[in-house]
Amino acid sequence: MLKEKVALHLAGPTPVPPQVAAAMTMPMINHRSEKFSVLAKDVASKLQALFRTQEQVYVLASSGSSGWETAMVNFVPAGAKVLNVVIGDFGERWSKANAELGYAVEHLDYEPGTAAKPAEVAEVLNKHQGSIKAVCLQHNETSTGVFNPVKEIAAEAAKHGALVLVDGVSSVGALPLHMDEWGVDVAFTGSQKTLMCPPGMMIIAASKRAWAQAEEAHTPKFYFSLKEYRKSYDKGQTPQTPPISLYYGLQAALNMLAEEGWEQVQERHHLMGEMCRAGIKAAGLDLLCTEEQFASDTLTAVMVPESVEATAFLKVARDTFGVIYAAGQGKTLKERIFRIGHMGYMTPNDVLVALSAVENSLAYLGYNIQPGKAIAAAQAVWLKAVRQG
Ligand code: PLP
16 A cells, blocks of 8 residues: 555545645745735635625634634633533533633533534523523534534524624534624634644634623733734734744635635535435444434544444554544544544545445454445435536
């Protein structure tokens, strides 16, 4: 085997297109120059299209997790009561971050594989009679491959005077998220998943309602203070030295997505999601997601058959069949599932490769499976989609 040629089907980082890699080799420029301002403004305007917002969109040199802290310290008053809606490990981590930051955290927890229910969110908000200041949730829970009904939850939050803060680290751009239209107050993402860039950027936008409350959020902050970003935004400047190479990469990636079409990017992800799910089911395997209408189009979490050891499966898939999947995440899911990433710089052909290694690896490990079924089912979904135009 050619060891270097492996298909990266993680839940991020995802493959970086050659155009993006090449853009990142541009010579360094003065970040206080007109040249950088033009770059930053171009990136910002495309990010607005991506987030479906008219508001400013900021790029910070930090990873996706910093979105949790940035959203909280800028827009939610110190010590306030907040509701963390938890459908998986990333929801759990955000709730831990909030507790660490000194917020009074209320939880609404769901079984892995299920999505949050807007009516249940409303019930909790009702019970607390307006004292909950923010609802925090994942748009797409990367640890389980399930997305939340953000639009409906945002509507409930608005009725109860709470901000809705959305972690879109594994969804923005690939799954529908209409920030302004849905009344999402803060949304953020990271660079290394749907945006086809290396890790290192956190991208965040906030509504007018969130900004109106920013003055009351006296939580200590410095590096993550968005007020500073706001001050220099119109000049195409950032308060600290920006990650210039990553900016070039992001511009190249956004150009590719814009050229494909923002809607078409989502359609491609939906097709890949449908293909992957059809393939997994045809192979006789189970999805972790028990409510298929909430199954994620950016990654699929698959139950590892009982007779198979997850670690052995991942190793064979990587070393023998050339595909890297993401392992299960969190105490309860680590050995129970594996996750197939199909987001970012991916096409339906990549899904076929990912499914092929699932079948081959399981067959090689002695599991009773007939290789080819998953691929055939996925191909059928693709062909049907093409025929329907
Ligand atoms: N939130 C979600 C939904 C994620 O999927 C991830 C990373 O996988 C994070 C937050 C954390 O991002 P990072 O690892 O870039 O800090």
